[in-house]
Amino acid sequence: MRSFVLLFVALITFSGYAQQKLPLRIVENSKEELTKEEHWFQLEVSNTSSKTVDVLVSIQNTTCQNMAGRQQSELLFKIFDANKKEVKETLMLNGNSKSTFYIKSIRTPNSRLGSWNCANVTLLSSSRTAISQTIELRSLIPNPSNFE
Structure with a gap:
């Protein structure tokens, strides 16, 4: 009976650890x-496991919360590695280390001046499941004619 309880506790501990999400944070806005039409954001992720993992960076334009009545626009986004080389597929995160990457936001010809953009950034596994918490990038697209 005692070994069953130890096994049960070990499984609960392991499943809780396995579902832990990678810490993701904005280092620099x-x-x-x-x-300017282009803006760079520096982000950092901590891979606390000992294994190297490949991740997809998902960036989705989303509705800005708590901004009722304000115009919103979509932006284009590109992902770059720590050396600012564009990433086409995945980022490789070494085990037991922190990795930096960059996101570049680009206004489109359809972006409305005097509006906001909100985008959610999440890291995904190769099976497209979220392995990090989601963070939000907010950007103002000012109208130069009435910008203070």
């Missing part, structure tokens, strides 16, 4: 002037 864009330092470009708001009126």
Whole structure:
């Protein structure tokens, strides 16, 4: 009976650890002037496991919360590795380390001036399941004619 209880506790501990999400954070927001068409965001993820893992970076334009009545626009996004080389497929995260990557936001010709963009960033496994928490990037698309 005692070994059954130990096995049960071990399984619960393992399943809780296996479902832990990778910590993801914004290291640096864009330092470009708001009126620029492109902005860079530096993000960092910590891989606390000993295994190297390949991740997909998912960026989805989303509705900005708590911004009722404000215009919103979609932006294009590109992902770059720590050396600012564009990533086409996946990022490789070494085990027991922190990895930095960049996201570049780009205004489209359809972006409305005087609007906001909100985008959710999540890291996905090769099976497309979320393995990090989701963070939100917010960007103002100012109208230069009435920008203060």
